[in-house]
Amino acid sequence: MASAGGREPSSYAGAVPTPETPDLDELLAAAHVVRLPMRVRFRGVTEREAVLLRGPGGWAEWCPFVEYADADAARWLAAAVEAGWGQLPAPVRDEVGVNATVPALPAAEVEGLLARVDARRTAKVKVAEAGQSLDDDVARVTEVRRVLGPAARIRVDANGAWSEQEALAALERLAPLGLEYAEQPCGTVEELAALRLALARRGVDVPVAADESIRRAQDPLRVARLEAADLVVVKVAPLGGVARALEIIERCGLPAVVSSALDTSVGLSLGVRLAAALPALEHDCGLGTATLLAADVVAEPLVPAGGVLTLARAEAARDAVDPAALAAYRPGPDRETWWRDRLTRAHSLL
Ligand SMILES: O=C(O)CCC(=O)C1=CC=C[C@@H](O)[C@@H]1C(=O)O
Numbered sequence: 213m214a215s216a217g218g219r220e221p222s223s224y225a226g227a228v229p230t231p232e233t234p235d236l237d238e239l240l241a242a243a244h245v246v247r248l249p250m251r252v253r254f255r256g257v258t259e260r261e262a263v264l265l266r267g268p269g270g271w272a273e274w275c276p277f278v279e280y281a282d283a284d285a286a287r288w289l290a291a292a293v294e295a296g297w298g299q300l301p302a303p304v305r306d307e308v309g310v311n312a313t314v315p316a317l318p319a320a321e322v323e324g325l326l327a328r329v330d331a332r333r334t335a336k337v338k339v340a341e342a343g344q345s346l347d348d349d350v351a352r353v354t355e356v357r358r359v360l361g362p363a364a365r366i367r368v369d370a371n372g373a374w375s376e377q378e379a380l381a382a383l384e385r386l387a388p389l390g391l392e393y394a395e396q397p398c399g400t401v402e403e404l405a406a407l408r409l410a411l412a413r414r415g416v417d418v419p420v421a422a423d424e425s426i427r428r429a430q431d432p433l434r435v436a437r438l439e440a441a442d443l444v445v446v447k448v449a450p451l452g453g454v455a456r457a458l459e460i461i462e463r464c465g466l467p468a469v470v471s472s473a474l475d476t477s478v479g480l481s482l483g484v485r486l487a488a489a490l491p492a493l494e495h496d497c498g499l500g501t502a503t504l505l506a507a508d509v510v511a512e513p514l515v516p517a518g519g520v521l522t523l524a525r526a527e528a529a530r531d532a533v534d535p536a537a538l539a540a541y542r543p544g545p546d547r548e549t550w551w552r553d554r555l556t557r558a559h560s561l562l
C-alpha cells in the first residue's frame with residue numbers, strides 16, 4: 213500500500229482556485245432539465261434525468277441519481293459549478309483508453325452488445341444483480357471472455373452486493389476466467405479489507421477496487437488507511453469535481469480508474485478531463501457509457517472509437533450541446549419543477 217492516506221498535504225489543493233458559487237437566480241436561469249431514454253436497463257433505470265447548466269466557463273451537468281439525498285446532490289452541484297463557473301486542472305495526456313460496460317444481461321445478449329459498443333481490449337461486467345445467480349454471472353463473464361479473447365482485460369462490478377463469504381466464493385469461481393479486478397465486491401470498507409486478506413490467503417489473484425466506498429463515503433481516504441483496496445474508482449460528479457477527485461486520488465496513493473456517473477456526453481467529457489489530468493493512468497476508464505443512452509444532449513455522442521476517447525473530442529462534445537435535443541427531451545412541468553426545487557435545495561447547501 214503506497215500511502216497511509218490523508219496525512220500529507222496535496223499538491224492539487226489550491227492548484228486551481230475554488231470557483232465562486234453563482235447565485236440561485238443565475239443557476240436556475242442557466243438550467244435545462246432533460247430526461248433521456250436508455251438503450252438498456254442499468255442500475256435499475258431505463259431513463260436518465262439530468263440538468264444541463266450553461267455557465268460562463270462552458271456547459272456543465274448536474275445529474276445526482278434521483279434517490280440521492282440533498283447533501284449528496286450538493287456535492288454533485290459543486291462539480292457542476294467547477295465546470296461551468298471555475299477552472300479545470302490542466303491535462304497531461306490527450307487520449308484515454310475506455311472499457312466497454314456490460315450490464316447484467318443474459319449471456320446470449322453479450323455478443324450483440326459488445327459488437328454494438330465496439331469493445332476492444334477491456335470490458336467491465338456487472339455481477340451480483342438482484343434476482344440473478346452466481347451461475348448467471350459466470351455465464352456472462354465466460355461469454356465476454358469468449359467474445360473478446362484471451363488478451364482482453366475483464367473486470368467485474370458487484371456494487372457491494374456480496375457478503376465477504378459470497379465474494380470469496382464468487383471470485384474463486386470467476387478468477388480462472390482472468391479478472392483484472394473486482395470493483396466494490398462488498399459493501400463496507402471493513403469487508404473489503406477482510407476480503408483482500410482472505411483472497412491472498414486462498415491464493416486467489418483478483419485485485420479489489422473501491423467505488424462506492426470512495427464516492428459515497430464521508431471519508432474517502434479510509435479505504436487507503438485500512439488497506440481495503442488495490443485501486444480506486446473515481447467519478448467526477450459524486451466527488452465534487454475534477455480538482456477534488458485529483459486530490460482524493462493523490463491522497464489515497466492508489467492507482468485510479470476514472471468512471472462515469474451515467475452522465476450525458478457533457479458529464480463524460482469532464483471524466484475524460486480528469487483522466488487526462490491524472491499524473492499516472494494505468495487502466496482503461498469507465499467512460500464509455502454514452503453507448504447505454506438512446507439519446508444524448510449533443511448531436512454526436514461521446515462514444516469511444518477503437519477503445520479510446522480523445523481529449524479533443526471530449527472538449528468538442530462539451531461545446532456542442534444541441535438546443536433541439538434540450539427541447540426534445542425536456543420533461544413535463546411537474547418533473548421540471550421537481551428538479552428546480554432540488555437544485556434550489558442543493559444550492560443552499562453549497
Ligand atoms: O465503469 C463503467 O464502466 C461505467 C459506469 C458504471 O458502471 C456506473 C456508473 C454509475 C453508477 C454505477 O452504478 C456504475 C458503477 O457502479 O460503477
Ligand SMILES: [Mg+2]
Pocket residue numbers: 369371395396423424445
Ligand atoms: Mg462501480
